[in-house]
Amino acid sequence: MVTLRYFKGLLVLDVYAPGAKWSDELKAYITYAYKYAEVKKYFRSEGVDIQDYVFDNTPPFPSIVDEIKLRDYQFEALRSWILRGKRGVIVLPTGAGKTIVALKAIASLRESTLVVVPTIDLMHQWANSIREILKADVGEIGGGVDKVSGITVITYDSAYTRAEELGNKFFFVIFDEVHHLPSEGYSLMAKMYAAPHRMGLTATPEREDGKHIMYPDLVGPIVYRKGVEDFAGKYIASFDIKKVYVKMTEEEERKYKELRSNLKKFLEKRNLTLRSLDDFNRLVRLASKDKEAREALLAWHESLKIAVNSKAKVDKLKELLKEFKDEKIIIFTRDTQLAYDLSKLFLIPVVTYKTSKDERKEILEKFRKGVYRVIVASTVFDEGVDVPDANIGIVLGGYGTKRQYLQRLGRLLRGKDKNALLIEIITKGTADYKLSKRRSYIS
DNA sequence: TTGACTCAACATCCTTTGCTACAA
DNA sequence: TTGTAGGTTTCCATGTTGAGTCA
Numbered sequence: 001m002v003t004l005r006y007f008k009g010l011l012v013l014d015v016y017a018p019g020a021k022w023s024d025e026l027k028a029y030i031t032y033a034y035k036y037a038e039v040k041k042y043f044r045s046e047g048v049d050i051q052d053y054v055f056d057n058t059p060p061f062p063s064i065v066d067e068i069k070l071r072d073y074q075f076e077a078l079r080s081w082i083l084r085g086k087r088g089v090i091v092l093p094t095g096a097g098k099t100i101v102a103l104k105a106i107a108s109l110r111e112s113t114l115v116v117v118p119t120i121d122l123m124h125q126w127a128n129s130i131r132e133i134l135k136a137d138v139g140e141i142g143g144g145v146d147k148v149s150g151i152t153v154i155t156y157d158s159a160y161t162r163a164e165e166l167g168n169k170f171f172f173v174i175f176d177e178v179h180h181l182p183s184e185g186y187s188l189m190a191k192m193y194a195a196p197h198r199m200g201l202t203a204t205p206e207r208e209d210g211k212h213i214m215y216p217d218l219v220g221p222i223v224y225r226k227g228v229e230d231f232a233g234k235y236i237a238s239f240d241i242k243k244v245y246v247k248m249t250e251e252e253e254r255k256y257k258e259l260r261s262n263l264k265k266f267l268e269k270r271n272l273t274l275r276s277l278d279d280f281n282r283l284v285r286l287a288s289k290d291k292e293a294r295e296a297l298l299a300w301h302e303s304l305k306i307a308v309n310s311k312a313k314v315d316k317l318k319e320l321l322k323e324f325k326d327e328k329i330i331i332f333t334r335d336t337q338l339a340y341d342l343s344k345l346f347l348i349p350v351v352t353y354k355t356s357k358d359e360r361k362e363i364l365e366k367f368r369k370g371v372y373r374v375i376v377a378s379t380v381f382d383e384g385v386d387v388p389d390a391n392i393g394i395v396l397g398g399y400g401t402k403r404q405y406l407q408r409l410g411r412l413l414r415g416k417d418k419n420a421l422l423i424e425i426i427t428k429g430t431a432d433y434k435l436s437k438r439r440s441y442i443s
Numbered sequence: 444t445t446g447a448c449t450c451a452a453c454a455t456c457c458t459t460t461g462c463t464a465c466a467a
Numbered sequence: 468t469t470g471t472a473g474g475t476t477t478c479c480a481t482g483t484t485g486a487g488t489c490a
Contacts, residue, residue, distance in 0.1 A: 118453095118484080118485090119484070119485080120484085120485070142485075142486085143485075143486085144444095144486090155484095155485065155486090156485085157451095157452080157484085157485050157486065158485080158486085160452095161486080180453080180454095183452080183453060183454085184452085184453090185451095185452065185453085186452095186453090207454095208454080208455070208456090209454090209455095260459080264459095273457090273458085273463090273464095274457050274458065275457065275458050275463070276457060276458080277456075277457055278457085279457060279458090280456055280457045281456080281457090281476090281478080282474095283456095283457090283479080284456075284478055284479055284480090285476075285477090285478070285479090286479090287478085287479040288477095288478065288479065293479080294479055295479095296479090297456095297479045297480080298479070298480080300456090300457095300479090300480095301456090301479075301480055301481085304456090334481095334482090335481080335482090336481085336482070352482085352483090353482060353483045353484075356446095378482070378483090379454095379482060379483075380482085380483070382483095384484095399454085399455055399456085400455085400456085400457090401454090401455075404455095429459070429460085430459080431457095431458095431459085433459090433460065434457085434458075434459085434460070437460065438457095
C-alpha cells in the first residue's frame with residue numbers, strides 16, 4: 001500500500017519509487033508533481049495498492065457545447081496526441097487552427113483544464129474562444145484578474161508564481177506557444193503541476209539554446225507536425241519569398257570595416273575565435289571585467305547595427321512602397337530606432353514596445369479597417385498578437401532565427417484567398433547577410 | 444480603476460557566405 | 468590520418484512582457 005499526496009508542487013509518497021528522494025523535512029519520499037502519472041503507473045505495474053490524495057478541490061468541469069468539426073489534419077493531430085497517452089506537442093503553422101484542436105481535446109476529455117499562455121492578449125483571445133465555441137464559463141488568472149474555473153486560462157508568469165497552490169487542481173494542462181516552456185523558470189513551473197494530461201502547441205518548437213529536447217519530459221514528445229509548406233494555398237494563403245540585396249553606402253562601409261577590424265584585432269591579440277555561440281558567450285563574460293573586450297563587443301554591436309539598418313535598405317523600401325501602392329503592408333525592423341525613423345520619413349504609424357496599449361489597439365484597428373495601409377513594427381508582432389491580415393511583409397531587419405521568420409510570415413497567411421509576399425531586404429557582404437542566411441526557412 | 448513606474452524574466456547574441464583546428 | 472574538443476557559469480546590449488507598487 002502506498003499513499004500519494006501533493007504538497008506545494010511536490011508529489012509526496014510513503015514508499016520509494018524510482019526517481020524519488022528522501023526528504024527529512026517531510027519524512028517521506030518526494031519528487032516533482034509532474035511525475036504523478038509515471039509514479040502511479042509504476043506502482044500499478046508492481047501490483048501495489050494506491051491511496052491517491054493528490055488532486056484536491058479541483059474546480060468542476062463546466063457545462064459545454066461541443067459542435068466542433070475538425071479538418072482532416074486537425075483530427076489526425078488530436079488522434080495521434082490521444083494515442084500517445086494524451087501527452088505531447090502538436091506543431092502547426094500560424095493560422096492552421098491549433099486552438100480548435102485544443103478546444104476539441106478539452107471537450108473530449110471533460111477534465112478540469114488549465115490553458116497556459118505567454119501574454120495577456122492571448123489570455124483574452126483564448127477566453128473568448130472558449131466562451132464562444134464551447135459556450136462555457138471560463139476562468140482567467142493574470143493581468144489583475146483572478147477567477148478560477150473548470151476551464152481556466154492563465155499567463156505563464158501567474159502559472160509560475162501560483163504553481164504551489166494550483167498544481168493539483170487541473171488534470172489537463174495546455175501550454176500554448178510551448179517553446180517558452182523549457183526556459184529556467186517555466187520548466188520548473190511545468191514540473192510543479194501534477195496534470196497527467198498535457199498538450200503543447202507551437203508553430204516553431206526548436207529553440208536556439210537547444211532546450212527543446214526537454215519537451216518529452218515536460219509535456220511529451222512531438223506527436224504531430226506540419227509546416228507552412230504543407231498548407232500553403234489550402235488552409236492558409238500561398239506565398240512567395242523574395243530576397244532583395246543592397247549595398248551599404250561608402251561611408252557606412254568604411255565605418256563597418258573599421259569596427260569589424262577592431263573586433264578582429266582584439267580577437268587575434270587574445271587568441272580568441274568567434275565561431276560558435278560558446279565563443280560568443282566567452283567574449284561576453286570577458287567583457288564584463290575587461291575594458292578592451294567590452295570595446296570589442298561594442299564594436300560588434302555597432303557594426304551589426306550599421307549593416308542591419310543601412311540607408312540603402314530605406315531607399316529600397318521607398319521603391320517597394322511605390323511599387324505596391326495598393327497593398328496592405330507590414331514593415332518589420334529589428335531596432336525600435338529604425339522603426340521610428342521610418343515612421344517619420346514615410347508618415348506611417350509605428351508600433352514598438354514603447355507604444356501604449358490603447359494606441360497600439362487603435363493602430364491595429366485602423367489597419368484592420370484599411371484606414372492605415374502601411375504600418376511599421378519592431379519585433380512586437382513576432383508572437384501572440386492578433387495582427388490583422390496584410391498581404392505583403394517587408395523585412396528590414398530581424399534575428400537569425402527561423403522562429404521569428406516563420407512568425408512574421410505567419411502574419412501574412414491568415415486569409416487563404418490572396419497570395420502573400422514576404423520581401424526581405426538584405427545588406428550584401430555583411431553580418432546582415434549571415435543573419436538572413438541563418439533564419440532562411442528553406443535551408 | 445488607471446497610469447506611471449520599477450523589476451524580473453526571457454530572448455537574442457557566433458563563422459567576411461563554402462566545408463574547424465590541432466595534437467597525437 | 469585520426470580523434471578530440473579548458474570553466475568550476477550569471478550576462479557587453481537591446482527588445483519585450485507580466486506583475487507589483489504607489490499615488
